[in-house]
Amino acid sequence: MWDFGGIIASKKYDKVVEDLSVFPGTKWFPGAKLNFAQNLLKYKDDKLAFIFQGETKVSKQITYAKLNQTVARLAKSLKEMGVKVGDRVVSYIPNLIETPTAMLATAAIGATWASCGAELQPNAVIDRFGQIEPKVLFTVDGYFYRDQEFNITENVKAVVEAIPSIEKVVVVSYITNGRPDISHIPNAIHWDEFISKEENLTLEFEQLPFEHPLYVMFSSGTTGKPKCMVQSAGGILINHLKELILFTDCKGSDVINYITAPSWMMV
Numbered sequence: 001m002w003d004f005g006g007i008i009a010s011k012k013y014d015k016v017v018e019d020l021s022v023f024p025g026t027k028w029f030p031g032a033k034l035n036f037a038q039n040l041l042k043y044k045d046d047k048l049a050f051i052f053q054g055e056t057k058v059s060k061q062i063t064y065a066k067l068n069q070t071v072a073r074l075a076k077s078l079k080e081m082g083v084k085v086g087d088r089v090v091s092y093i094p095n096l097i098e099t100p101t102a103m104l105a106t107a108a109i110g111a112t113w114a115s116c117g118a119e120l121q122p123n124a125v126i127d128r129f130g131q132i133e134p135k136v137l138f139t140v141d142g143y144f145y146r147d148q149e150f151n152i153t154e155n156v157k158a159v160v161e162a163i164p165s166i167e168k169v170v171v172v173s174y175i176t177n178g179r180p181d182i183s184h185i186p187n188a189i190h191w192d193e194f195i196s197k198e199e200n201l202t203l204e205f206e207q208l209p210f211e212h213p214l215y216v217m218f219s220s221g222t223t224g225k226p227k228c229m230v231q232s233a234g235g236i237l238i239n240h241l242k243e244l245i246l247f248t249d250c251k252g253s254d255v256i257n258y259i260t261a262p263s264w265m266m267v
Contacts, residue, residue: 005241117261210234
Protein backbone atom coordinates (compact mmCIF):
# COMPACT_ATOMS: atom_id res chain seq x y z
CA MET A 1 0.00 0.00 0.00
CA TRP A 2 2.95 2.31 0.69
CA ASP A 3 4.20 1.92 -2.88
CA PHE A 4 0.77 1.72 -4.52
CA GLY A 5 -0.39 4.87 -2.71
CA GLY A 6 2.74 6.79 -3.67
CA ILE A 7 3.69 7.92 -0.17
CA ILE A 8 6.21 10.78 -0.17
CA ALA A 9 9.02 10.25 2.35
CA SER A 10 12.53 11.64 2.77
CA LYS A 11 13.56 8.20 4.03
CA LYS A 12 11.84 4.92 3.30
CA TYR A 13 11.20 2.40 6.06
CA ASP A 14 13.82 -0.17 7.07
CA LYS A 15 11.13 -2.84 7.35
CA VAL A 16 7.33 -2.96 7.39
CA VAL A 17 6.85 -4.10 10.97
CA GLU A 18 9.19 -4.60 13.89
CA ASP A 19 7.69 -7.63 15.65
CA LEU A 20 4.20 -8.99 14.97
CA SER A 21 4.37 -11.16 18.08
CA VAL A 22 4.11 -7.93 20.09
CA PHE A 23 0.59 -6.92 19.27
CA PRO A 24 -0.64 -4.39 20.14
CA GLY A 25 2.53 -2.44 20.77
CA THR A 26 4.80 -3.23 17.86
CA LYS A 27 6.24 -0.48 15.65
CA TRP A 28 5.20 -0.12 12.01
CA PHE A 29 7.51 1.12 9.25
CA PRO A 30 10.48 1.82 11.58
CA GLY A 31 13.15 4.07 10.09
CA ALA A 32 10.77 6.00 7.84
CA LYS A 33 10.84 9.81 7.79
CA LEU A 34 7.88 11.68 6.29
CA ASN A 35 5.39 14.48 6.77
CA PHE A 36 1.62 14.03 6.62
CA ALA A 37 0.92 17.52 5.27
CA GLN A 38 3.53 17.17 2.52
CA ASN A 39 1.64 14.17 1.15
CA LEU A 40 -1.68 16.05 1.14
CA LEU A 41 -0.16 19.15 -0.45
CA LYS A 42 1.75 17.46 -3.26
CA TYR A 43 -0.51 19.15 -5.83
CA LYS A 44 0.10 22.86 -6.43
CA ASP A 45 -2.15 23.49 -9.43
CA ASP A 46 -5.38 25.42 -9.97
CA LYS A 47 -7.68 22.48 -9.31
CA LEU A 48 -10.05 22.92 -6.38
CA ALA A 49 -8.82 21.52 -3.07
CA PHE A 50 -11.80 22.57 -0.93
CA ILE A 51 -15.35 23.77 -1.51
CA PHE A 52 -17.13 25.19 1.53
CA GLN A 53 -20.89 25.61 1.65
CA GLY A 54 -22.23 27.05 4.89
CA GLU A 55 -25.68 27.90 6.14
CA THR A 56 -24.94 31.48 5.20
CA LYS A 57 -25.62 30.22 1.65
CA VAL A 58 -22.18 31.55 0.74
CA SER A 59 -19.82 29.11 -0.96
CA LYS A 60 -16.07 29.50 -0.73
CA GLN A 61 -13.44 27.67 -2.72
CA ILE A 62 -9.68 27.34 -2.64
CA THR A 63 -7.29 25.84 -5.18
CA TYR A 64 -4.32 23.62 -4.37
CA ALA A 65 -1.97 26.46 -5.38
CA LYS A 66 -3.67 28.92 -3.04
CA LEU A 67 -3.95 26.33 -0.27
CA ASN A 68 -0.22 25.63 -0.41
CA GLN A 69 0.57 29.32 -0.05
CA THR A 70 -1.95 29.87 2.75
CA VAL A 71 -0.60 26.88 4.68
CA ALA A 72 2.96 28.18 4.19
CA ARG A 73 2.00 31.62 5.53
CA LEU A 74 0.22 30.14 8.54
CA ALA A 75 3.05 27.69 9.27
CA LYS A 76 5.50 30.62 9.26
CA SER A 77 3.37 32.49 11.81
CA LEU A 78 3.10 29.44 14.07
CA LYS A 79 6.85 28.87 13.99
CA GLU A 80 7.56 32.54 14.65
CA MET A 81 5.45 32.43 17.83
CA GLY A 82 7.42 29.41 19.03
CA VAL A 83 5.32 26.39 18.04
CA LYS A 84 7.66 23.46 17.54
CA VAL A 85 7.67 19.70 16.97
CA GLY A 86 5.54 17.97 19.59
CA ASP A 87 3.54 21.04 20.68
CA ARG A 88 -0.25 20.83 20.55
CA VAL A 89 -2.42 23.11 18.42
CA VAL A 90 -6.21 22.84 18.74
CA SER A 91 -9.38 24.19 17.19
CA TYR A 92 -12.82 25.08 18.55
CA ILE A 93 -14.40 25.82 15.21
CA PRO A 94 -16.83 24.58 12.52
CA ASN A 95 -15.66 22.92 9.28
CA LEU A 96 -14.58 26.11 7.52
CA ILE A 97 -11.79 26.15 4.94
CA GLU A 98 -9.60 27.69 7.65
CA THR A 99 -10.00 24.53 9.76
CA PRO A 100 -8.08 22.05 7.56
CA THR A 101 -5.73 24.88 6.58
CA ALA A 102 -4.74 25.29 10.24
CA MET A 103 -4.44 21.51 10.62
CA LEU A 104 -2.12 21.26 7.60
CA ALA A 105 0.07 24.12 8.87
CA THR A 106 0.26 22.41 12.25
CA ALA A 107 1.23 19.07 10.69
CA ALA A 108 3.76 20.71 8.36
CA ILE A 109 5.84 21.98 11.30
CA GLY A 110 5.49 18.77 13.31
CA ALA A 111 3.02 19.89 15.96
CA THR A 112 0.04 17.75 16.98
CA TRP A 113 -3.58 18.67 16.20
CA ALA A 114 -6.85 18.19 18.08
CA SER A 115 -10.29 19.62 17.34
CA CYS A 116 -13.71 20.27 18.81
CA GLY A 117 -16.73 21.52 16.93
CA ALA A 118 -18.05 24.99 17.76
CA GLU A 119 -21.32 23.49 19.01
CA LEU A 120 -19.69 21.95 22.12
CA GLN A 121 -20.17 23.72 25.42
CA PRO A 122 -17.09 25.08 27.24
CA ASN A 123 -16.92 22.31 29.85
CA ALA A 124 -16.82 19.64 27.13
CA VAL A 125 -14.00 21.49 25.36
CA ILE A 126 -12.07 22.03 28.60
CA ASP A 127 -12.40 18.34 29.52
CA ARG A 128 -10.73 17.45 26.21
CA PHE A 129 -8.15 20.16 25.57
CA GLY A 130 -7.23 20.58 29.23
CA GLN A 131 -5.57 17.16 29.14
CA ILE A 132 -3.15 17.95 26.30
CA GLU A 133 -1.97 21.50 27.20
CA PRO A 134 -2.28 23.20 23.78
CA LYS A 135 -0.16 26.22 22.90
CA VAL A 136 -2.48 27.70 20.23
CA LEU A 137 -6.28 27.67 19.85
CA PHE A 138 -7.96 28.37 16.50
CA THR A 139 -11.56 29.43 16.94
CA VAL A 140 -14.42 31.43 15.46
CA ASP A 141 -16.86 34.14 16.46
CA GLY A 142 -19.82 31.79 16.05
CA TYR A 143 -21.73 29.45 13.77
CA PHE A 144 -25.08 28.99 12.04
CA TYR A 145 -27.51 26.16 12.66
CA ARG A 146 -31.03 25.95 11.19
CA ASP A 147 -30.79 29.59 10.13
CA GLN A 148 -30.01 30.66 13.68
CA GLU A 149 -26.83 32.47 14.68
CA PHE A 150 -24.86 31.27 17.70
CA ASN A 151 -22.13 33.55 19.03
CA ILE A 152 -19.51 31.54 20.95
CA THR A 153 -17.02 34.22 21.97
CA GLU A 154 -18.04 33.94 25.64
CA ASN A 155 -17.57 30.17 25.40
CA VAL A 156 -14.11 30.72 23.92
CA LYS A 157 -13.26 33.10 26.77
CA ALA A 158 -14.24 30.44 29.32
CA VAL A 159 -12.10 27.81 27.58
CA VAL A 160 -9.04 30.04 27.36
CA GLU A 161 -9.31 31.13 30.99
CA ALA A 162 -9.49 27.48 32.09
CA ILE A 163 -6.46 26.28 30.09
CA PRO A 164 -3.36 28.32 31.05
CA SER A 165 -1.11 26.69 28.42
CA ILE A 166 -2.89 28.58 25.58
CA GLU A 167 -0.58 31.39 24.48
CA LYS A 168 -2.47 32.54 21.39
CA VAL A 169 -6.11 32.47 20.27
CA VAL A 170 -6.60 32.94 16.52
CA VAL A 171 -10.17 33.98 15.71
CA VAL A 172 -11.79 33.45 12.31
CA SER A 173 -14.67 35.78 11.43
CA TYR A 174 -17.69 33.76 10.27
CA ILE A 175 -20.98 35.17 11.56
CA THR A 176 -19.77 38.78 11.73
CA ASN A 177 -19.49 41.12 8.75
CA GLY A 178 -16.05 42.54 9.32
CA ARG A 179 -14.14 41.83 12.49
CA PRO A 180 -15.92 40.67 15.64
CA ASP A 181 -15.05 42.17 19.01
CA ILE A 182 -12.56 39.80 20.64
CA SER A 183 -11.12 42.20 23.20
CA HIS A 184 -12.60 40.15 26.07
CA ILE A 185 -10.81 36.94 24.99
CA PRO A 186 -7.30 36.60 26.50
CA ASN A 187 -4.40 36.44 24.01
CA ALA A 188 -6.79 36.75 21.05
CA ILE A 189 -5.89 37.93 17.55
CA HIS A 190 -7.82 37.97 14.28
CA TRP A 191 -6.87 35.37 11.64
CA ASP A 192 -5.90 38.00 9.06
CA GLU A 193 -3.65 39.72 11.62
CA PHE A 194 -1.97 36.48 12.70
CA ILE A 195 -1.24 34.91 9.31
CA SER A 196 2.00 36.06 7.67
CA LYS A 197 1.63 38.69 4.95
CA GLU A 198 4.65 37.32 3.11
CA GLU A 199 3.90 35.84 -0.31
CA ASN A 200 5.63 33.13 -2.38
CA LEU A 201 6.94 31.29 0.64
CA THR A 202 8.61 27.91 0.34
CA LEU A 203 6.82 25.47 2.61
CA GLU A 204 9.32 23.40 4.55
CA PHE A 205 8.00 20.13 5.99
CA GLU A 206 9.46 18.63 9.15
CA GLN A 207 10.54 15.06 8.44
CA LEU A 208 9.26 12.86 11.25
CA PRO A 209 8.99 9.18 12.19
CA PHE A 210 6.03 7.14 10.92
CA GLU A 211 4.70 6.95 14.51
CA HIS A 212 4.89 10.73 15.16
CA PRO A 213 1.66 11.97 16.81
CA LEU A 214 -0.54 13.68 14.21
CA TYR A 215 -3.90 13.90 15.96
CA VAL A 216 -5.26 13.54 19.44
CA MET A 217 -8.85 12.30 19.22
CA PHE A 218 -11.22 11.87 22.14
CA SER A 219 -13.74 9.31 23.28
CA SER A 220 -17.32 10.44 23.82
CA GLY A 221 -17.01 10.98 27.57
CA THR A 222 -19.98 8.78 28.45
CA THR A 223 -17.91 6.94 31.08
CA GLY A 224 -16.23 9.94 32.65
CA LYS A 225 -13.73 12.40 31.25
CA PRO A 226 -13.07 11.80 27.50
CA LYS A 227 -10.08 9.54 26.88
CA CYS A 228 -7.24 10.75 24.64
CA MET A 229 -6.46 8.60 21.60
CA VAL A 230 -3.22 9.46 19.80
CA GLN A 231 -3.15 8.77 16.05
CA SER A 232 0.17 8.50 14.20
CA ALA A 233 0.94 10.55 11.09
CA GLY A 234 1.99 7.52 9.05
CA GLY A 235 -0.87 5.37 10.26
CA ILE A 236 -3.50 7.97 9.38
CA LEU A 237 -1.88 8.62 6.01
CA ILE A 238 -1.64 5.01 4.86
CA ASN A 239 -5.20 4.31 6.04
CA HIS A 240 -6.55 7.34 4.16
CA LEU A 241 -4.85 6.13 1.00
CA LYS A 242 -6.14 2.58 1.48
CA GLU A 243 -9.72 3.71 2.09
CA LEU A 244 -9.88 6.39 -0.60
CA ILE A 245 -7.99 4.60 -3.38
CA LEU A 246 -9.07 1.00 -2.79
CA PHE A 247 -12.39 1.19 -0.91
CA THR A 248 -14.01 4.16 -2.68
CA ASP A 249 -12.01 4.34 -5.95
CA CYS A 250 -11.67 8.10 -5.40
CA LYS A 251 -10.07 10.05 -8.25
CA GLY A 252 -8.65 13.55 -8.43
CA SER A 253 -11.71 14.71 -10.36
CA ASP A 254 -14.14 13.46 -7.68
CA VAL A 255 -15.70 15.39 -4.78
CA ILE A 256 -16.10 13.93 -1.29
CA ASN A 257 -18.76 15.56 0.89
CA TYR A 258 -18.79 15.41 4.68
CA ILE A 259 -21.64 17.01 6.64
CA THR A 260 -20.33 16.90 10.17
CA ALA A 261 -18.63 18.92 12.88
CA PRO A 262 -14.91 18.51 13.66
CA SER A 263 -15.78 16.86 16.99
CA TRP A 264 -16.19 13.52 15.23
CA MET A 265 -14.06 11.03 13.35
CA MET A 266 -15.64 10.02 10.04
CA VAL A 267 -14.88 6.59 8.56
